[in-house]
Every structure is written in structure tokens, then in C-alpha cells.
Amino acid sequence: MQEFYRLQFLFFCEQSNYPVFGPQISSLNMEKTLTFQHVSYLWDEAQAAALAGDEVALFIYRSNLLGADLRLTNYAGGNTSVKITETDPVTGEQVPVMWVKGSGGDIGTLTKAGCANLYVEKLHQLKNRYRGLEHEDEMVELFNHCLFDPKCAAPSIDTPLHGLLPFKHIDHLHPDALIAIAASQDGEQIMRDIWGDSMAWLPWQRPGFDLGLQLEKVVQENPGLRGVILGGHGLFTWGDTSYESYMNTLEVIEQAAAYLASNYGKNKPVFGGVKLSNGPDAATRKQQAAAIMPTLRGLASGHRRMLGHFTDDARVLEFVNSHDLARLAQKGTSCPDHFLRTKIRPLVLDPAVMSQPLAEVKTYLQEQFEAYRQDYAAYYERSKHANSPGMRDANPVIILWPGVGMFAFAKDKQTARVAAEFYTNAINVMKGAEAVSTYVGLPEQEAFDIEYWLLEEAKLQRMAPPKSLSGKVAFVTGGTGGIGKAICEALLQQGACVVAADRADLDETQTDLRKQFGKDSSLAVGIEVTSAEGIAEALRQSVLQFGGVDIIVNCAGLSISKPLAETTQADWDILNDVLVKGQFLVSQAAVEILRQQALGGDIVNIASKNGLVAGPNNVAYGTAKAAQLHMSRLLAAELGPDKIRVNTVNPDAVLRGSKIWEGAWAQGRAKAYGISVEELPQHYAKRTLLGEELLAEDIAKAVRVFVDGSLSKSTGNVLNVDGGVAMAFVR
Template sequence: MNAHSPAGSPPSDRLPDLWDDAKAAGLDEPGQLLYRSNLLGSDLRITNFGGGNTSAKVAARDPLTGAEATVLWVKGSGGDIGSMKLDGFSTLYLDKLEQLKGLYRGIAHEDEMVGYLPHCTFNLNPRAASIDTPLHAFVPAAHVDHVHSDAVIALAASRNAEELTKTVFGGEIGFLPWQRPGFDLGLKLEAVAKSDPKLVGVVLGGHGLFTWGPTSKACYQTTLRIIQTAADWLKANGQRPAFGGERVAALAPEARAAVAARLMPEIRGRIGKEESKAKVGHFNDAPEVLDFVNSNALDRLAPLGTSCPDHFLRTKIRPLVIPFDPASGGIEAAIAGLDDLIEAYRADYAAYYQRCKHADSPAMRDPNAVIYLVPGIGMLSFAADKATARIAGEFYVNAINVMRGATSVSDYVGLPEQEAFDIEYWLLEEAKLQRMPKPKSLAGRIALVTGGAGGIGRAIAARLMAEGACVVLADIDQGALDESVAEFGKAFGKDVVRGVRVDVTDEAAVIGSFAETARAFGGIDIVVNNAGISSAAPVEDTSLELWNRNISILATGYFLVAREGYRLMKQQGRGGSIVFIGSKNGVAASAGASAYCTAKAAELHLARCMALEGAPFGIRVNSVNPDAVLRGSKIWQGEWRQQRAQSNKIGEDDLEEFYRKRSLLQRSVFPEDIAEAVYFFASDLSAKSTGNFLNVDAGNATSFTR
């Protein structure tokens, strides 16, 4: 069982009771419901991310009549109980929900009942009610929890689930066989709850746990107690070793990471050829994952898929197992078999769709797997964005925990194929998908930006992330790198940004940075060569050391970074965009800066050479030429600033104004202006542009394209 703790750092065996009476005393009933929800959602042993829901029946004054009404507060559609706020709850008149029973025409008309829920809304609350609303409304208790505990689902997904429920919980927990959530299940849950006053909850076959109580605290503590009872019973009665024991041994952590970095771009390229279907990957080699992928039971259990609908919706009908022999290290053999393996999965998925579809089913969705299991290595997951890929992996860890528990005391039973299809292609689920916002222009794409912790690099990274890209910041300044990653994590979410310390003149470090990018996100689509220095000296005063330093960073460094990005893009087979941050000085010579100008000119020509070679593979290479970007720029600090001021016989504080007036447009150039040009070359806006350069200098006739 997993908690919100780092991978490989297992939580205590006991679920802690975190209820604080002093804190709860200052909260009203909705506030206590939110407090309870957040506590339950803070531990993945209790429920998975986005899974489960909670409710409270609260007395309130009707805004129309002034009379007292009972209002059901229940988690609305979507959201996560661990992080939700009060606005995440739907509010509905309980008496109106009860009146819906008179409109119910039977299980064949389940979906039409969802259309009635908005008519029960209290106080014009815009939060849409979920399909689970009747299950909470009809339980005759003030407070109700529904969670997806791995320990309880392990019992619920066992061949003899009802018998185990009675054995483990005695007479205080009832049982209902698997049924898709909806109005009819709400009526059945009500009937069971009313049948025996000793009951404090019900196990839903293959699905999860409902518990209830007279107060928010009592309900919370009952939920914890029932889950702990299940976990303790499984631990005391389960057979060992898990999954029939180990069939293969895991590679060392560094070797696992290396295989993942090699394998992920190969998979990503095959499942996301079209830009609109770009995928981001996630790698997980936590101990529970390795237990499963290395086990004797892998080939038997993996095809069974998951049981809980929440697990299934995130992880698909079943995972794809990639044959890999860690003893021989046969990564190339595994890669060679990917085409046939992935195509077979797609064909199997299409056949599943054809077998199970209904006349009104939505069109078949992406037939590629979400979860990829690699013996000796771990689990890879791919989705449209990093958070979804990570969360899909977490859901499959939940499924692994369920299979571990179920097979230790019984036989594991997955969701029946038709039931799985009816959940995956549920028209209500399709409507929810259609309401999702349109993906951003760089959604699913992965970028590496060198000099990423500097002024221009940060602006570029921010622009790319704002359009949905995942970004790796590469920089030699560890302190600035850490600060930048932390700030971007707050602004855009921790999932989409990583930092890696890189000296671009160090070939091994550059190669390692792309391996880290592939392991973190699955591959690469955008490379921005931005790391730089600046220097000024008359040619007769230019030392060999100064010359070599400019060439090493600005020419060789750009070559190493571009070459590795090119190699990875070619390996993926998805094309890509490489953008060089050049300079006006790469086009127009400047006196007193021969080393800098020569290196910048070399960058531009390297970009054109790479554009020629990359074109057959859809790899575009373009350059952006800034001039005098002072704000936030590291290269304008120290000697370069002093040298430029002295060369132009002005004070350092007058430099920005000097360059502004020098430009044709009489405007200053900022990091955000460079970022906008990079976005143009990185995005599909420039899909037919390669080998070009774009001046962003507010106009300088000496650097006009010619």
C-alpha cells in the first residue's frame, strides 16, 4: 500500500487518526466535511488520486422560502478529495433527490437520471453533480464516505469476495456484487443499509468501500478502522511470497534508469507519430512495481487488467508487457520487437472495441497502451501530459496492491470485458471528455533549454510551459537552477519542470542530460541552445584562452547539445525543432569582439548545416538573433557590461538607453521578446521553416538578412 511519501519510503503499517478536535470545533458542517475529505485524500492507502467521494446532509435555510431544508453536500464531478476546496462540492435538495425515485424507469434508463440532478441543485451551485450522488443521498446516515482502499478492493476483487467480506468484518459491513455506479446501485445501497442497523458500511464488489456515521468525525474514524481491519487481516492471512515469487532479478537502480532512458523514446515515437497525439512518459521502479514485473505471476495477472473502475479508466483494458531479459541486458532485442508488440496490442484493442461496442458507442479512441511493464526494470506510463502519465502509473500501483492482496488469500478477478468497455465508452464519460478544454499548442511536447536559469533561458522556459510543454532546464549554476525549478514548479506545477546541472563543453554531461530528459519525460521535441558567455577585446589583445573559451562554449557547446538532441529526435522518429540563440554579432561583425563574433557566426552556420541533414527526418533547425538584451541577462553582468560601456564611451547605467536609441524602431529588447521568437520556431506556426534565422533586435540594418 502506498502513501503520499517518496517512492521506496514505505509508510507505517497503521493508518494514523489525524482528526484534530480543536481544529474541527471551529468549522461548520460543510467545513468539517471538507476537513474530513482532505484528511482521507492525503493518504493513498485510503483512496487513489481523484478517487472516491464524501458527503454530508446539512440543515440550511432555503433561499426561496426561508424554511429549513436538508441539503446534500457531495463531492462534485471530477476533482480530488485530498486537494479539493469547498467549491468542489455539489449541493442538492435532499427531498428533491428522494422525489427522483418516482421518475426512475429502471436500469435500462440509468443515464437519463443524471439529467435530472441539476433540477435538484440548491442555491444555484454551478458544480456539476457526479454519478455517485444517489449512492450518498439514499444512505440513511448524515455522513458518508466512499473510498478506493487497496486493502478493501483486494477483498472486493477476489473470487469469493462476499465470503471474505463476512469473514473479515463480521456483521458490520455488507456486500453488493459489482454493478456500474448509478441510480439503481443507490437504491440497492439504501436497501442494504436499512436492512440491518448494525451495518456501518458496504463493500462494493470489485469497486471499493462505502462507510457512514452520525458525525463527520465518527464517519472518518469508521473509514480508517475498516480499512485497517482489512489490511491487518490480509497481512495475517496472506500467503508468501507475493505473486508466486521472483522469476527475474531487478537490475541495479542506475542500470534501470539507463534502460528506461533508452526504451522510453522508442515507445514514445511509435505511439505518438502525429503531433496531435504526442505523449509524455513517466518511469516508476518502486519496490512494489518491481515485485510485480519480476514475478512468476506477471504473465498470468497482467492480462486480467484492473477491477476498480477508477483504476481502469486511467490504465486502460490491460497493460503491455515488454519482453526483456535483465540477465542478458538485451535492450536492443527488446527494441527490435517493439513494432510487432505495439501493433499486436493495437489490433487486440480494436478487436475488443468491435466485440463490445453498442450502436451508440463513441468512436474508438487511441488504441495504444497506457501502461508498459518491463521485467527487471519497472513500469513506464504514457499519456497526453506528465501529470496524467504519472497518475496513471500510480493507479496501476494501486492495481498491483489489489492483485497482491487478492492472490495472497484467493484468486484475483478483473473487471469483466463488457463491463470494462461500458465504463470506458460510457456516454456520460464521453460527455465529460468533450467538455475538457482544448489542448494547448505545445501539449505533450518536451523541451530542453540550456542556460535555462538565466534571463533569456527562463523567459523561454516560461513561454514553452505556458503553452503546455514539459521543460528541462540545463544550466551550470546549480543555485540559480534550483531556484528556477522551484519557481516554475509553483507557477506551472512540479510535474512539468526538471533541472539538470550541465557544463555544455562536457560531452558526457551533455549526453547525460538528454538521458535524464528521456527518463523524466520520455523523449525530446524541442532543443533550445541558449547557454552562453560574452567577451570583448581587440584582436591583438585576445588571448588563446579567451578565444578557446568562446569557441568551447558557443560553438562546441552548441554542437554537443544540438547533436545529442538531433540523435534523440532521430531515434524517436517524430521530427522536432532545434533553436539556436545566436546574436546580431553572428551576422554583423563588431570591432573589439572577434572571438565572440566568430563563435556566434559558427553557431549560425552549424544550424544551417544541421537543417540540411535534419530535413529528411522532419527535424527543423532555426536561429534567433537577439541584440542587447540587458534585463535579467547574466552575460550583461560584470566585464562585458563594463567593456561595452567603455567601448561606447558611456556609463553602465546608460547602456539600455544607448542600445534602444541605436535601434531602428527605438525600442528595447527584452527576454520575453526572444522567448516569443523561440516559441514561433518551436511550434507548428513555423512547421515549414528550417535553416532560417530571425532577428529580434528592434532593427539593425547591419544584420539584415542577405
């Protein structure tokens, strides 16, 4: 039976006048073009030569290059494939197998583990099972029965779009330049003006098996094509080799971009011309954005806590400052990848109202958010089907402020950043479409059917549950030191984004944290905790990076151990300035942001066992630590109505990795106890009830417990992490 199907598949190829993997674009000029102006040529001959003979490796290489240029496709957008022959593990025969990007992957970071691989013949045999557009969803489950390796990545909905075409190497991308043509009222004619009969057009259709059949048909009926444009959606191109496919893709996109560039401003001003010509400068824009971002974040977090992203990219400013902003924004986006990330429409703010006093602006924003939610709910009610999933978060993802820029809010920082990138792509699409024709957004019902597709819902349901601190931002002073960095790492492990604020080791810390937890996870900023202005700037950078702040950890500190007679006024001043005044100033500035968000929050102060125990030669340090401890109680009493919890962690003698134990402090404590510095770890461990040495990670775990929801109804409390020191018992 398998041989019958194999022969049937080969017969199908012969009747279609093209071989399984044979030459398809040999008539095209495939000479190397290295002078692209609108796309990046990244192919490295030496690197490709090292992969020669491994078609899958070359396909991965090509995919990564295409994904590295956001002008070619969006993050996690598009897909690529290669068809090769493999040995069937059951029959031992050589069979055609397609490797294709799996569901949810990103071609820019694609690896073999992220690919699905399927029997090509079985994909064609699914034509016998296809029951029409009303039954598209059932085909996705059938893809699993076509897998060559049952352990490979899950196939995506675009699998038949690659599998039913005969070409060996295929690229399906969402380049701004091509979508601009695909989303133009006169897109099909523009395509013919640029490429003649070498490209074909398919009107908008939701991805699925039927679209794969339509692609197959148009290729059969138009031999010699170099690609197909999917109306409102994207581009399909191909080649006999990985390099030829890469070049064909680049050349088509380059030609489209060049055509658009030649038309910008030719017949009409870009976006109808500039409406706001005297906007603020870059520094002022960022100040204005930081001032309002916590309020926006609080409003956007009505369904779940969100993180933010701000950009005043020149492309964004050109759009938001234009006459056509309102008209085009209302039309919504066109490419499915765009509106799945951004919602179909943004919230556009009135710059005149946004320049009013803060109280009026807050009222205005509350009204605008409520109007947006009602409009989204009406869209849902108009468009829903009997089996549609329930309405999701009705808050806007993209917010446009003319004169200032664009805000994006999503469940995590990466998603917010990517949403902003996608809407920037949508702006590019609108700009191009309007330059050569009239921009056409996706019909509302089609948009809804994509957004609330049952397959999309199933994908959302399969996602891992959020970690305990997902959606939260922690600001840790002393964040590059031993205890501070350990706290940063503990909070990052639970899904938080972290700002490590300190005086030194900023670049090293940021590089290390991002290497461990991803480039969107963390930020290192300079801070002097005794300077209100410096604190405000550090928090401003945090707000611009993440949208706000939720957790404040006052960990910055220093230690001086001297008897009373040797303690100078300078010793006293610096200890109280850094430990007491620093904790006060950071908390004061952060609480302003927490109140603006109206989402509650946490302040955790790292004090010391010395705040409770009268140790020898420690008058200045112990007094400052006691002040920190009592300030925490006072703040807890004051901030409770704002749902801001304030708690204290009291460490004792964390020697390994702690900067305060370097140099004079360790020498002073050793002198006080009449021992050597080398004997300190054993001395401190022996005097505890548990006989354990304390580590920075132990302090970090205590902080995590206070903020991860485990003690959500605890405030004003003290948690000693000292191995058990009876003199430090609070009661």
C-alpha cells in the same frame, strides 16, 4: 407542494427507522485510535477546532486528509459528502442540502468550489422519474434540477450513492486493501470473517442511480452497519460527525490491510514466487529504461503525442519479476477508476528479447505494439453497442518490463504519472486478493461499458482543447538565466513540459516553475555544455522524467568584450567551447533521441545580432556567434529528412534580467561605445529602428513561434529580435 414533499421525505425517513441526520453508528467504538500501521492518521485537533461550527469546512478538511494518503484512494478517485441544513433562498425555510465532491475533482485538493450541493429531498423525488437501468444516463441531467446553488460544480455519477443514504457524513473511497477483498473470488465471505454483520456486500454494478437505490435498500435492511463494500469497486463508510466518519473509514481500512498482511506468504508465495531473482541494480535499471523510453514513446504516440513516466518501485518489481505476472496481467484491473486510467490490460515485454541488440529490440517492440493494437480493436468490436463512441487510442498506457520496471504513457505528464500510480494500486489489489483468495478482474463487457460510457465520452468532449505545445518536452540550456528562464516560462504557458539545464540556481528555478505551472511541469538539471558525458546525463534525466524530448533550445552562453590586442587565448577558447562546441554537443546528443522517437522535432539556437554585425571590440564573441549561426544552417540542411527543424533567434542587448550583462561584459560594451554602463539601455534602444528596449520575454516569444506550429514548415531561418538594426538585416 414543497411542504408536501418535505413531509413525504420525513415520513420516508421515519418508516426506514432512521432519522435524516441522526446517529447511525453510536454503537461503534469511536475512541481515538492513533496507532494505525497501514493508514495515516492525520487529524489535527487544533486545526479541526478552528473549523468548528462550519460543517462544510470540516467536510473539506476530512476529504483533504483522506486524499493525502494514496493507500486510501487514488488521485481524483472516490468522493465524500456532508448533509447540512440551509436556508432555501426561495421559501426561506430550512431544508436539507448535501455537499458532495463534484465531477472530476480530487478529494485531496478539494475546495468548496469543487463541490456540488443539492437538495436532498429533490434527489429522493427523482425515484419517481427513474425508468430503470436502460435509462441511467438521463438521470445525470436531472441532477442539475436538484442543485441548491446553480453555479456549483457539476454533480458526478456517484451523487445518488451519497444522496439516497441517510447519513450525515459519508466517505466513498477506493483503498487497495478493500478493493483486494472486493475483487476476490471469496470476497463476501472474507468480509464476514473480518467484520461479521457490521458490514454489507453489494455485487458489482456500474455506478448510477440504481446502485444508489441498492445502497439505500441494504442500509434499510441492515440497521447498525458501519459500511458497505461494493464488489470489485470500493468502500462506503459514514459517521455522525466529520471526525467519526474519518475514524470509521480509517479503522475499516486498517482492519482490512492488517488481515491481508497477516496472510501474505502464509499459504502460498506472493505472486507465485520470484521468477527473476538476479535483476539489474537500480542504476542499471534506470540506464536501461532511459535507453528504450524514447522508442516506447514514439510507438505510443501513434494516435497523439504522449508523455511518459517510469517507475521501478519495489511493489512494481515484485510483480513484474514474479511467476504470476502473465496470468494476472491478462486478467486486467477490477476497479473502474483503475482501468479508465490504465486501459484494462498492460503490455508485458519479454525480458529475454529486450536484452538483444537494439535493432532486434526495436523490431520486437513494433510487433508487440501492433499486436496490442489489434487485440484492443478486437475487444472494441466484440463489446461495442450501436451507440458506442468510436474507438479511441488503441496503444497501451502501461508497459511492464520484467527486471526493469513500469512505463506509463499519456497525454500529459500528470496523467502518465497518475496512470502509473493507479496500476501500482491495481498491483496491490492483485497481491491482496491472491493472498486470501483468487483475484477476479472485471468482466470484459462491464469494462467496455465503463470505458465507452456515453457519460464518460461527454466528459471527454467537454475537456478544454490541448494547448499548442501539449505533449511536448523542451530542453533549454542556460535555462535558469534571464533569457533561458523566460523561454522556459513561455513554453510552459503553451502546455509544454520543460527541462531547465544550467550550472546554477537549479533548485530555485525548479521550485519557481513548479509553483507556477504544477509539480509535473518541469525539471531543473545540472549541465556542463562542454562535456559530452554531462550532456548525456542531463538528457537521460529528462527522458526518465518525461519520456523523451521534442524541442532543444541552445541558450547557454557567456560574453567577453575586448579589443583584439586584449583578447587572450583563454577568452577565445571558452567562448568557442561554450557557444560553438556546446551547441554542437547538445544538438548531437539530442538528435539521437529525436531520431529514436521518430516524431520529428525542433532545435532553436539563440545566437546574436553580433553573428551578423561586425561590432567593435568583439572578435571572439562575434566569431563564435557567427559559427553558431552557420552551424544552424548546416544542421537544418542535414536534419530535414528527419522532420527536425533547426532555426535561429538573434537577440540584441537584452539587459534586464540577463546574466551576461552582469559585470565585465556590460563594462566592455560601455567602454567600446564611450558611455557609462547606466547609459547602455537607452543607447541600445535609441539605435534601433523601433526605439524599443528589448526584454527576455521578447526572445522567448520568438522561440515559441518557431516551435508551436505557427512556422511548422520553416527551417534554416533566422529571426532577429533586436528592435530593428539595419546592419543585421539578413537580406
